[in-house]
Amino acid sequence: MLQYQIIPVTSYQQNCSLIWCDQTNEAALIDPGGDIDLLLDAVVVNKVDLKKVWLTHGHLDHVGATAELKERFNLPVTGPHIEDKFLLDAIPLQCEMFGFAKVKSFLPDYWLTETTVLSLGAEKFSILYTPGHTPGHIVIKHDARKLLWVGDVLFHGSIGRTDFPRGNHEELLASINNKLLILDDEYRFIPGHGPESTIGEERAHNPFLI
Numbered sequence: 001m002l003q004y005q006i007i008p009v010t011s012y013q014q015n016c017s018l019i020w021c022d023q024t025n026e027a028a029l030i031d032p033g034g035d036i037d038l039l040l041d042a043v044v045v046n047k048v049d050l051k052k053v054w055l056t057h058g059h060l061d062h063v064g065a066t067a068e069l070k071e072r073f074n075l076p077v078t079g080p081h082i083e084d085k086f087l088l089d090a091i092p093l094q095c096e097m098f099g100f101a102k103v104k105s106f107l108p109d110y111w112l113t114e115t116t117v118l119s120l121g122a123e124k125f126s127i128l129y130t131p132g133h134t135p136g137h138i139v140i141k142h143d144a145r146k147l148l149w150v151g152d153v154l155f156h157g158s159i160g161r162t163d164f165p166r167g168n169h170e171e172l173l174a175s176i177n178n179k180l181l182i183l184d185d186e187y188r189f190i191p192g193h194g195p196e197s198t199i200g201e202e203r204a205h206n207p208f209l210i
Contacts, residue, residue, distance in 0.1 A: 002123045002145050006190060007042050009035040010100070012061040017149060017190055020048040021121025028052040028120050030140065030149050031192065034064040034100070054118065055079040055108065056151030057137040058087030059164070060094040062192060067091075067104040079112040081129055084136025086166070112138050128179045132172025133160035139179065148189040148199075154180060156197035159208045176209065 004019040010033050018039070020027035027048035032039055043050045050073065055063055057080045069075050087094070091105040110116075118125040118140065128139040133152045137160075140149040152160040154176055162169040180189075185200025202209060 002120075002142055002147070003046075004147075004190070005042055005046065006196075007035075007039060009033045009038060010061050010064065012098075013193060014061040015190055015192055015194075018042050018046065018048070019120065020046065021123045024121030025049050026051050026121040028054055029069070030054045031056055031062040031151065032065040032069060033061040036065040036068055039065060039069075050075065052120065053077045054140060054149075056140065056149060056192070057134045058084035059134065059152070060091060060098055060100055060103075062151065063088070063091070064100060064103050067106040070106055071104075076110070077106065077108040078110045078116075078118065079108060080134075080138050081113065081131075081136035082111040083131065084134050087134060087136075128175075130175035130179050132162060132168050132170075132175045134164070135166045135168070135171075137175075146184065146187045148180070148183075148187055150180070150189045150191055152192040154189060154202060154206075155191045155193065156195050156202070157206055158194075159206070181209070 001022050003022050004017050007016045009016050014033040016032050017030040025048045027050045053075050095102050112127050114127050114129045116127045126141045130137050130139050130153050162172050183199050187199040
């Protein structure tokens, strides 16, 4: 069965997730935004074998530790969609804009599309292409446990910002309505910031969607 631990990182309290297959102990980090020692401590405590890094989009608070993880441990990096390449190319500029310590630019080993199937041990994941917050944003979907990693598309009681470069409010709402709200109420999601919620909860009570 798929297991996960949420690890808030950086001053932005971005929800990095350590996920693993409990049959094989193979693990991945989703959106390692920074505080690499904290992330590695969680790997050790959970006694898992870190194999991969997966990214939902290219904003610095979601990718800040990626270059170091890739370099130190030779981890393959997957995602986001290629439309976010401009953000990854601009990581040094993002560091200046957001007041983060300088980190290296990188490119993923694989870009994601909706035809991609991700695997981690015995677990399989599908991809939803959800532009709006950024043009290359994706959501990672695990049907067996009805779990979603939604990055900065949807939050408990809120939705993603679209005032960053190439953000688009209409696209964001279309992504939420056409890719997320069509799912069963029971799907639980881990947002990029703040508490977990469910599709049903947001469908019924999110003021930005009513």
